[in-house]
Amino acid sequence: MGVFIAVKNRSNMELCWVADVSMAEKLKVIKVETTLRFEGLPSAREIPNKKVKVQLPQAGGTIFTVIMSTRSWRRAKASAAEFVNWSGIITSEDLSKNEHGWRLSEAGVKILETEVKQSKEEIEPVELPNPNALEPKVLKVDTKIRFAGLPKAKPMPDKKVKVQLTREEDGIVFSAFLNAKTWRKAEADAKEFKHWVGVISGRFGTNEQEAELMEAGVKIYEMESLPPKKEEEELVIKS
Structure with missing residues (x-):
């Protein structure tokens, strides 16, 4: 009960x-409950039951394997293509250990647009890296x-x-x-x-x-x- x-x-x-x-x-x-913040768009592999699997490395060699719905991943990719600067957030209540590190199942994913703060001082403009061209990696896990x-x-x-x-x-x-x-x-x-x-x-x-x-x-x-x-x-x- x-x-x-x-x-x-x-x-x-x-x-x-x-x-x-x-x-x-x-x-x-x-x-x-686990919240993972990442940058760079990892490649996804389709698996049964309309799911995809993506992998994100963390500094130190730990790899997070994330299982989410194909629909959620397609939405995330579309948002990443739309925004100039962004960071991604993955959430899951299903954390388990696997041979590579950790697995997040039944996960949700969100791509958030990030604003670049402009300095008030007159400085030479700096070209920021394109998040879509960055190597995918874990930034923070809470x-x-x-x-x-x-x-x-x-x-x-x-x-x-x-x-x-x-x-x-x-x-x-x-x-x-x-x-x-x-x-x-x-x-x-x-x-x-x-x-x-x-x-x-x-x-x-x-x-x-x-x-x-x-x-x-x-x-x-x-x-x-x-x-x-x-x-x-x-x-x-x-x-």
Whole structure:
């Protein structure tokens, strides 16, 4: 069984599906969201089920393999051809490990036009490289992990701590490097709230053993169960 919950931290609220509210008492990775920013248009290979596969290298040799719909990729190519300067963003909630590095499945892609800021001073004009002619590469990867249960923190140098979360489905270990003060605040919030869910977000990096989140932040959100849909409709009508 599962429930829809409202997640809040005094200033905002969002809906989230959680398999069981009681899982907030058990250490568990609930969802992993990845955002990858890239430049240069990679070549795509068609695969079954109206999908395409593209590969983007990251500095250090890690390769991200991205699976997306053929339609989404065609739209991205059209936008890249239209804009003079652009950067691409790929998003996915399906991150897994493969032989080359990491795989993002069921991904979405967006091409964003970028503006070139002109200097107020009179300088010689500089011809910028055409993004469509650039070698495709990963510029930045950010990862957000939604979790339940409070992991133990290991003290690290420079007033940092390291926490680890293991995803049960595939055994991938996510390690986050956090400010010690920020982690103590998260621990205090977890003790204060009866039911809660945590979110760790940071810059994604990898080593041979695990996925690392550098410069990471953490927030603990209180959870409130929403009323059944019928009751919710009745409340709307009465109001």
